[in-house]
């Protein structure tokens with residue numbers, strides 16, 4: 001542009017941001033507590049109506065972790081693993097919304113929802129519109145675990161103006177430490193290229209071993225582990241679109257020694 005002068009200000013090195021979600025919490029207290037004790041602002045995805053749902057949510061919240069509901073959604077197969085509180089395509093709108101409401105009440109302090117399974121239901125715009133409508137009314141965020149390549153969650157979330165994120169990496173589809181470490185490194189590569197990345201793991205001992213070490217080895221000047229609100233802000237170019245209502249007010253995740 002005419003008249004502009006080049007400035008000699010140093011360009012800050014681009015910093016990358018990652019979020020890590022641990023799924024399927026609520027059934028095995030001993031394993032789950034290891035997940036909650038991972039260092040930094042990791043995200044605890046807690047199943048509805050599980051024996052330890054409320055207890056784990058309380059502990060996670062007290063330790064400055066993000067709590068989300070790990071909502072079972074009907075899959076194309078293996079639906080015997082959905083567990084209580086599943087949302088299925090045969091439900092009426094009232095059954096669907098009442099079930100979802102009851103699930104949200106079983107996990108205190110939640111700030112968002114991600115899906116457990118869901119390879120069938122996330123493909124269905126009608127059911128996903130019911131789900132996103134409720135998520136919007138409760139001022140929550142939706143994180144698509146991406147269990148189907150044909151998920152319509154992003155489109156429906158956009159239509160409903162629901163804050164939305166999606167998973168980039170599963171850490172532990174192969175449950176050994178070498179494979180899990182490789183997936184963690186892949187998460188970092190994605191974050192360096194795109195600026196942000198979201199990884200999902202499970203409370204397996206191998207996953208906990210790899211993550212606890214890898215998180216502590218991060219150089220926070222280059223790659224920072226952050227909670228969902230921060231990740232969402234960075235993924236959307238620093239524009240803060242996610243306004244939480246007072247009933248689900250987000251606390252700022254403070255850095256801690258956890």
Ligand SMILES: [Zn+2]
Nearest residue numbers: 023024116117
């Ligand atoms: Zn799950």
